[in-house]
Amino acid sequence: MRYELYYWPEIQGRGEFVRLALEDSGADYVDVARLPKRGMAAMMRFMESRSVEHPPFAPPFLKAGKLVIAQTANILLYLGPRLRLVPRNEATRLWAHQLQLTIADWVGEVHDTHHPISGGLYYEDQKREAKRRAGEFTAERLSKFLDYFEGILKLAPKGSGYLLGKSVSYVDLSMFQTIAGLRYAFPRRMAMLEPKYPRIVALHDRVAARPRLAAYLSSPRRLAFNQEGIFRHYPELDG
């Protein structure tokens, strides 16, 4: 099956969590809004169509045959077993999804460091509030999330180094992306914190070195971090 991913073509954003799973597993997929012949027009046409049975609230969404699935964590819930990026048993799939939803909360908080008032306003119009929110995020919340995930890795069977224990899962790919994004957005703060989280750093490196993923990351398919995505680098917010 050829999957069709629909997402904004110029940012990593939430779509990147899906792209990483598709790339790592070597899945057959197209990134519709980035195709020269289809592009954003195809995505907007889809979003405005009145004949879609299950319309998404926002991108990303995935077409898989007749199914249309939105919400990043939900897409990964669906793809996980099909791409062999999560074990089949229900208990482990629920646990993976729980971790993914916790990453989604974390990433949502990162977004709000630069848009604490509204996603509909420019950063420049909420800079004062952003500075305050980012200060709270880098001082309090960031280490709360890092503590949690370092703790999960500590619980895993000795030496496995993956969040679910025995083998790599889509949650590990998402953790790689989160750490990469945090390093881009808050380089000073992350450099200070990382020595306390050796298991997370090792996980990031292990994922980055996976052959298909390494090939993807050095290809033009991997968009660069930029000031339009979720992870943005404003030096004044890097407390």
Add this chain to the structure above:
Amino acid sequence: MRYELYYWPEIQGRGEFVRLALEDSGADYVDVARLPKRGMAAMMRFMESRSVEHPPFAPPFLKAGKLVIAQTANILLYLGPRLRLVPRNEATRLWAHQLQLTIADWVGEVHDTHHPISGGLYYEDQKREAKRRAGEFTAERLSKFLDYFEGILKLAPKGSGYLLGKSVSYVDLSMFQTIAGLRYAFPRRMAMLEPKYPRIVALHDRVAARPRLAAYLSSPRRLAFNQEGIFRHYPELDG
């Protein structure tokens, strides 16, 4: 099976979305932190334990036999088919979950209207920012979410009146809770908007009239909305 729900005992909060599903289906459950003999001590002991295989990041979480499941939408994903509050087929379960995650995003935005800087600070310490964020929320985001869900109800088979189409689901219960909360938090704004959303209002009323739910809502088990939960009424934020 007797389910054990763990959540803050003095607020509706995110736990209420789970309580509504358990109550509506007449499930056998205990609300652990509200039991005189167990209470908050039991919940905190659980959260601080080092022997929990799948520790939650935050309440609510559910014990179901040996399973421990956290993240509200994930708990409902698990409970839905077991409580007969969602059809069994995978496509519909994914669609229900997608809608639930969209409700979760919406509810997160409601929370941030009174805590735009940090959940760790008092409202009084972020009042100015709250006023600005609530202004954006009530002017822009609120109707965007209402439009979306009214549109979903419009797509449903004629006269069914439920979000998934044929019969009631846990997503309908969550929509009831969201509307009830929004009415508590933003009574002026909701009174203005509601005439535009007759299907959502009808859904709210239909859910409230379900016999088990009506009994729950008028029992002492239903906590009142208050100024500690997600939905809070600050007249100055009700644009």
